[in-house]
Amino acid sequence: MTSAIRSATSNKRVAIAGNPNTGKTTLFNELTGARGKVGNYPGVTVERHFAALELEGHGEVLLMDVPGTYSLSARSHEEQLAIQAVAGLHPLERPDLVVCVVDSTQCVRNLYLVLQLVELGLPLIVALNMSDRLEETGQTLDARALAQELGVPCVPIVAARGRGLDELKREMARVLADPRRGRATWRWAPDDPLLEADMRAVARELPSEMTDGDAARERALALWALLSVDETDELQIPASLRAVVLRKRKLAEASKRNLDEEIIRGRYDWLDARAKLFLRESAARASVTDRIDRVLLHPALGFAIFLALMTVVFQALFAGADPVIGWIETFFAWLGRGVAGLLPAGLFADLVANGLIAGVGSVLVFLPQILLLFLFLGILEDTGYMARVAFLMDRVMKVLGLHGRAFVPMLSGYACAVPAILATRTMERQRDRLLTMLVVPLMTCSARLPVYGLLIAAVVPVNGSGPLAGSGPFTQGLLLAGMYLFSTVIALLAAAVLGRTVLKGPRVPLLLEMPPYRVPHWASVVRMMWEKSSVFMKEAGTVILACTVAMWVLLSFPRQSEPTTPAGIPSEIRPVAEASQDEAAATLQQSYGGRLGRAIEPALAPLGFDWKIGIGLIGAFAAREVFVSTMAVVYGLEGADESSTALRERLRTETRSDGSKLFTPLVCLSLMVFFALSCQCMSTLAVVRRETRSWRWPSFLFAYMTVLAWIASFAVYQGGRLLGFE
């Protein structure tokens, strides 16, 4: 993104600002034809998006999509991003033109932001969006009269249908050619003498690179400082400016004045007094949205519908994507074998088949769930239902320190953490997104199921002997349900703890708009699905591919020069197939990964694991379900899966060096707990890195989950032994 800024310094810069949920991003995409997420809930744009737009007479101008904001007063880092981009607090960031998108049906309230932009003297165009919806809300808006009152051009548009965009582009070209056209000659300023005196005192401390020496801009920035600065803000401003604002605020408080109210009321009074000149309102009819909400937000029925909808989403992710995932896996296995067969047997064929092709497969395997999840998210957001999810779930999620919108990502985590982490974008604050990313990997994802399947089957034979024999499938099911419950409780507890410690942040009041229901804008839903998938494949995919190859190296090097035979069994009396399997086992055991497995055995012994399980855990880092196939290779049963009786039997009969059984129920439980809590998934880490743009958070995620897993497994194993279990 920085290169986009740098390479385009000679181009004119146009910022698209506006309240949240006014269709800024839709306009941005309609104008530039690409790149940017569109949604029907407040605060969808978190990052700034840049794109080039061809304007007549100006060549390419740089269009910036700015996070939605209700005003220019800022407190958090995210708000400041928006403000810097439009208000030009930093001289290098000042736009040549601001297009402020206004929801025509919420005109006066949206004009509060417009008025502040007018005050700052930035060349401005007001885009009156959703002008087609005025009639159904019983309003008429006279754009020409509004332009007259504000002193800046106003253009009615319908961004979602591309209406009015040509006129908007023409106006943009005109204002860029002559900035005075977009600058009001008269700008609002308070007429209260006390407030005016405060304003002037603050204005004197403003650094000149903020003000451009423009007296009206100086007044506007002074008002901005009075409204924004306090003891707890995160703004980067000169200390002298901060000091004078704090002093003025204290003085005002002492004489029972409320500066915030004085300034905000001044602007609203001005707008309200002029509203009748450009806006005509008749009594609103009961809207369609109202009638839908009567059902969807009904205390009982609404909640039932919500649960039903979430069940559909979850089922689709979990079961619906499954066959496609199966096809992809089968296809890449087939392709790997086919290509390996064509190449001369050896290292290169192995690299291509088990490194590269398997790696591409392990990236593509996420696509069905990502596409499905973003199809649902797109529909939920675009229709306006997502805002209702927060309405229905806020209390529950707040107790856990999570945002109301975290519900869908958390639920998706039961299918797979990777799409779930991508879906955290639906939250506007960095802290909310991070917290959700850090706990989603604790949910029982579908990759853990084969591991649980194998271990549970090893502990509880459906028919056979053993401490839990006889109860069969019922006990197996109970154990699996227990693992789901366990992971959910731990994830929620982790959210509550992390939200109060590592990610402690200021409590933010929930003030959301309830957007009216809309028919989804399918083009933007599809665009978002495409964009998310391609970003995943390009950015996370390359890391996953690299990790797959690295895992291949780790588990197949150093190569063995001559086959060794396990001690005690003369090789000549064993069948050939078995010999090659033992060879695979020996290669794995001798590999770097195998050596690492041995090296970490002391750390794993207190959990009840031996070095062979250690190798399995290392292999599982590629993807959790790989544990099963790695264990199969370790035990010389290549090709066995979790339902293979041979592998289960092997686990049941495996012994430690002292002859005691290795996979006792207690060890299996300890291992399952380890799998439930540890972050054995490089794809999750890759996607967290991509979303947070640093290795810091994925490292933290890996560290905290591994420590948590170790402690929990230790407690299970050692506690179990103290209680007399084996």
Add this chain to the structure above:
Amino acid sequence: MVRLIDLPDGQEGRLVRLEGERAFRRRLMELGLLPGTPVRVIRRAEIGGVLELEVRRARLTVRTSEASLVLVAP
């Protein structure tokens, strides 16, 4: 004068005073909820712990804990 959460569904009141943190008060005022402005409670989500309001033809949601910081005259 009552707290906004005590206003029955569907009833309108006039905003009298805002309490709580500055950021909260400022945000409400910037959304047009200044003292003197009419506010109507549309519905509430008991499980969600959220109140839906109508202010200046717009629908806003506020947490019940925060709605108790808003004083209105019915």
